[in-house]
Amino acid sequence: MDIEIKKILLDFKAYADKEVIVKGWVRNNRAQKEFGFIDLNDGTAFESVQVVYEDKELENFKDVAKYNSGSAVSVKGRVVLTPKMKQAFEIKADQVILEGSSLEDYAIQPKRHTREFLRENAHFRPRTNLFNAVFRVRSVISYAVHKFFQERNFIYLHSPIITASDAEGAGEMFQVTTLGQTKVEEGHKNDFFGKKSNLSVSGQLQAEAFALAFKNVYTFGPTFRAEKSNTPRHASEFWMIEPEIAFADLNDDMQLAEDMVKYIIKDLFEQCPSELAFFNKFVEKGLIDKLKNVLDSSFKRITHKEATDILLKNNDQFVIKAVEGEDLATEHEKFLTKHFNGPVFVTDWPKGIKAFYMRMNDDLETVAAMDLLVPGAGELIGGSQREERLDMLEKRMEEMHVDGEELWWYKELRKYGGNKHAGYGLGLDRMIMYVTGVDNIRDVIPFPRTPKNCEF
Ligand code: 4AD
Ligand code: MG
Numbered sequence: 001m002d003i004e005i006k007k008i009l010l011d012f013k014a015y016a017d018k019e020v021i022v023k024g025w026v027r028n029n030r031a032q033k034e035f036g037f038i039d040l041n042d043g044t045a046f047e048s049v050q051v052v053y054e055d056k057e058l059e060n061f062k063d064v065a066k067y068n069s070g071s072a073v074s075v076k077g078r079v080v081l082t083p084k085m086k087q088a089f090e091i092k093a094d095q096v097i098l099e100g101s102s103l104e105d106y107a108i109q110p111k112r113h114t115r116e117f118l119r120e121n122a123h124f125r126p127r128t129n130l131f132n133a134v135f136r137v138r139s140v141i142s143y144a145v146h147k148f149f150q151e152r153n154f155i156y157l158h159s160p161i162i163t164a165s166d167a168e169g170a171g172e173m174f175q176v177t178t179l180g181q182t183k184v185e186e187g188h189k190n191d192f193f194g195k196k197s198n199l200s201v202s203g204q205l206q207a208e209a210f211a212l213a214f215k216n217v218y219t220f221g222p223t224f225r226a227e228k229s230n231t232p233r234h235a236s237e238f239w240m241i242e243p244e245i246a247f248a249d250l251n252d253d254m255q256l257a258e259d260m261v262k263y264i265i266k267d268l269f270e271q272c273p274s275e276l277a278f279f280n281k282f283v284e285k286g287l288i289d290k291l292k293n294v295l296d297s298s299f300k301r302i303t304h305k306e307a308t309d310i311l312l313k314n315n316d317q318f319v320i321k322a323v324e325g326e327d328l329a330t331e332h333e334k335f336l337t338k339h340f341n342g343p344v345f346v347t348d349w350p351k352g353i354k355a356f357y358m359r360m361n362d363d364l365e366t367v368a369a370m371d372l373l374v375p376g377a378g379e380l381i382g383g384s385q386r387e388e389r390l391d392m393l394e395k396r397m398e399e400m401h402v403d404g405e406e407l408w409w410y411k412e413l414r415k416y417g418g419n420k421h422a423g424y425g426l427g428l429d430r431m432i433m434y435v436t437g438v439d440n441i442r443d444v445i446p447f448p449r450t451p452k453n454c455e456f
Contacts, residue, residue: 006044008079012089015079022049022091023074023099025127028110031065038067038096039110040075043126046133046274051075053093060096069110070102070127115443122447122456130283133275134444137268138432144267145220145241145428148260154243155214159203159221164195165410167205169356169402172225173198174236199224203242204423205357205410208386211244211421212413218243220428230451231330232440233378235429237449244423250359250368250385253422254345257372257381258299260426261343265291268435275436284437290375291435293342300344304366307336307346325350328371330378337375346371356400358384360392370424377434383424390414 002021024042031037034055041048055061067073077093107121108128118125125131149156162176176199177184178192188196203219210217219242227234243256268276269291280287302310311322311332320329328336328346336344348366351358358367372381387393393414397404404411432444442448447456 002074004044005040005042005047005049008049008089009045009047012079013081016081016089018079019076019094020079020091021074021076022051024048024072026067026069026071026073026102027127028069029065029067029071036061036065038064038073038075040073040091041127041132043132046129046136046272046278050087050090051077051093051096052080052090053096057092057094058096063098064096067096067098068102068104068106070106070108070124071098072100072102073097074099115440119442119448120455126446129278130438131443133272133278134432134436134438135446137272137275137436138428138444138446140268140271141264141428141431141435142220144264144271145218145260147267148263149216149218149243152216154216154218155210157203157207157210157217157219159200159206159219159242161200161222162193162197163200163206164193164197165205165407166198166402167200167202169400170201172227173201174224174226201225202240202425204244204425205407207242207244207423208410208421209413211246211423212417212419215246216243228451232442233330233430233433235441235445235448235450238441238445239428240425241428242423242425244421246421247419248385248422249420250347250370250383250422253383253385253424254299254301254347254370254372257345257370257383257424257426258343261299261372261380261431262295264431265294265435279436279438284376287435287437297342299372300340300342302344302346303348304346304350305348307332310339311335325352327353333373333378334375337373343372343374343380346373351396354384356396356402357386357393359387360396368422374434376437376439377430379427380430380434381424381426383422385420385422388414388418388420390418 002023005022008015024040027039027041027048029038036053038051039048040051053064074097075093076095077091079089080092081089108124126135166173176197201223207217207219222237223240224237276288308322308324315321318331322332347370349369351367354367354369358369360367368385370383371379374380429441429444438444
């Protein structure tokens with residue numbers, strides 16, 4: 001039976017002089033006249049192991065010496081401790097069997113490739129160090145998210161992926177239809193669902209319905225936005241985690257968000273030390289200190305007005321000038337996270353630039369909203385206390401041209417036990433950017449979708 005390389009790495013002394021079979025892919029093969037070295041990676045660990053093979057041991061030495069990068073091989077050999085070397089042990093091969101050959105023109109050669117080149121070879125990029133680390137971190141964080149909420153007795157809700165509601169009221173939806181183009185123009189009576197439907201931009205509205213039964217719930221799934229923004233931080237398909245908590249206000253909401261971000265980072269230090277060390281060395285110098293600093297500090301909280309005042313004082317530094325009562329530009333977000341040297345919550349936003357469901361503050365000008373800004377990834381979280389007062393909600397829907405008929409059920413939640421509640425959405429992909437230092441969202445999504453790009 002073959003063994004996972006991760007198992008050997010975790011307890012290599014116990015395997016000293018033992019025979020093992022390992023199966024994986026050749027990262028690099030350096031052959032000399034009488035012996036050679038294969039860096040073998042089986043994907044179970046970030047690290048590759050070094051396989052040493054010799055002419056006097058192997059019948060097929062001459063063939064093995066020619067196995068290209070990318071070849072799949074099975075190696076039977078002995079674990080030999082190498083305390084004086086860079087790696088703690090190596091495997092001295094008795095047998096190397098080719099399980100799948102790799103042609104000479106394989107795209108991933110043992111050298112540095114640009115991120116752009118690797119994006120065009122997304123089917124191969126998990127075989128590189130960087131992407132091996134990024135996608136393991138993605139998996140580990142996903143599990144940590146579930147652990148965090150399940151430990152706190154939250155119910156996991158599968159909110160629908162196809163829906164008739166525009167949860168953000170921003171009109172940035174991919175339509176779902178089985179009608180041909182001309183028929184779409186005639187209306188949706190004969191369409192599959194008998195009405196207009198689209199891919200969900202957020203599971204929030206359905207999560208609110210569940211929070212008003214289960215108290216604390218969360219969704220975790222893909223969301224789709226037909227935004228034309230071609231930036232390093234926007235994807236057309238991304239994953240969002242949306243907790244919704246009943247009997248809670250904006251402060252409770254921010255506390256939960258802060259606890260969650262810290263929980264994920266702490267878990268990452270435990271589960272992925274090799275990956276973090278790699279990012280720290282090759283992707284973002286100082287990453288580990290940055291993340292440790294997050295664990296040890298409380299996130300800053302400032303109002304949108306306070307944020308704007310800081311920006312106005314420094315307006316000469318910006319291409320897009322800050323204006324009171326207006327949205328923050330990327331450069332403003334960057335400035336604020338630098339100014340506070342870490343994550344910062346911006347609260348109480350002008351009502352005109354936020355969604356219809358956010359709770360109106362007493363000033364009737366701002367809403368109980370919060371964005372969490374972090375260095376590098378920018379807006380990591382967007383959330384709010386929800387408008388639980390039906391009259392206020394209806395007024396906002398009207399002002400913002402949100403179809404109230406379509407959302408009849410959402411309004412009913414306010415009529416029947418609609419108490420105080422709040423929630424937020426954390427973009428998983430941006431969280432991965434933040435903790436890895438990778439600065440383009442296309443490089444933290446396995447097969448990214450962005451405007452004019454739906455390859456693979
Ligand atoms: O701020 P957003 O639009 O908020 C909502 O969708 C609310 N329904 C959340 C809630 O209160 N339950 O999106 C939330 C987060 C953003 O802060 C960002 O991290 C991420 O989702 N996000 C995107 N990530 C990648 N690509 C995009 N196009 C994104 N749009 C939003
Ligand atoms: Mg937002």
